[in-house]
Amino acid sequence: MTFEGLAYTHTPHDRAGSRRDDPDWVGTQLARPDAQIIPIWRNRCLIRAGRPVVLDGRDGAAVRTAASQTVLLGLDEAAPVFAVDVGGQDEEAVLSMANAEGSADLRSLAALSPHSLTATLAYARGLLYWHRHARFCGSCGSATRSAQAGHVRQCTGPDCARQLFPRIEPAVIVLVEAPGPEPRCLLARHRGAGPDGFALIAGFVEVGESLEGAVRREVAEEAGVKIGSVAYRASQGWPFPAGLMVGFGAQAVDDSIAVDGSELVEARWFSRAEVRERLAGGPGSGPVDSIGGHLLREWAAR
Structure with a gap:
């Protein structure tokens, strides 16, 4: 299994880094009738017929005027793509301007939309969130x-x-394998999760540490598991609100576990058969849009 299908990761744009500092050029692009305008309302996408709304230059004139912030995302096959923040407006007014039927959280749309579109929407959401803060x-x-x-x-x-x-906030997420001939991986239940809410261990990278160092520290702090080798697997844009998720595989030195009782309330080793059973049951597969779910499904399929 490859990681090409990760959501929010492969934006299709030429980001026009050498031209976006020219305000005259940017203004010309914004005035083009074939420009694509993506309205974001309070971190939510506008939807019509269950799909995210992307307006052309003419239909997007009203939301452009109402926007508190406009950003150029890039060029998509020479057509400019902009995102506009209309969060300062009443939702009903925004829906009327965009001829939309409602708004939705981007993650709820991830499984139903093309990867290139969800990546573009995530890019828009993350950049506009940063401007507001x-x-x-x-x-x-x-x-x-x-x-x-x-x-x-x-x-x-x-x-x-x-x-x-x-601002981007890097975090690591890791699938830890136990030593020994029987394939087993470490899943943990975080405080606040349901009784069967086991997931991979993840955490933010701290100042002055490497990504691999963050993997070792997080697993040791939260689960009391000492890590040997660490190998990079894939990364994923995660602008919820400003993350970059970096996925790893790791080998534990031994199979002892001592959860911290603060971040984690439980952790244990799961066999490949147990993980496959959880994946088949649905809730144990992890969110379909997250790199954690991909890491788990890839390990189970070996």
Whole structure:
């Protein structure tokens, strides 16, 4: 099994990095009738007939005017693709402007939409989320303004002028295998999960550590399992709200477990047959859009 089908990962765009700092060129692209306009309302996609709404330049004029932020996502076969934040408007008004029937969380649409579209929507959602949370400079407190077609924010402070770039929060997720001849993998139940809510261990990367170091630390801290070898498997854009998920496989030194009782309430080794049974049953397969589910299904299929 490959990881080519990961959701939110393969955006089809030329991101126009060499041209988006030209406001005249960006303005020309925005005025094109074949421009694609993606409206995002409070982190939600607008939908029509169960599908995400993407407007052309003419139909998108009203939402462009109502938007608090417009960003250029890139060029899709030469046609420009923009995202607009209409979260400051009443939902009914936005639906009317876009001729939409409702709004939906992107993750609920992932299994029903092409991967290229969900990747584009995730890109739009993540970039607009960053703009809403970077309106002021962290160094001097002055207001910031959008620049480079929405890919930079510039501090307006007269003695600062700091540039802010979109924030990404890297995290690791790992499928840990037990030593010995019998294939077994480690699944854990996090605090707040249901009685059968076992999943892979994941956590954020801390300052000054490598990705592999984060794998070893998270598994040791939460499950008390010492890790030997660590191998990169795949990564996934995860803008919920600003993540990058990096997937690994790892080998445990021994099969002892000592959960921390804080993050985790339970962890144990599952045989391949048990994992296959969980996958067949549905709830144990993990979210269809997440790299965790892919790692688990790939291991079970070996």
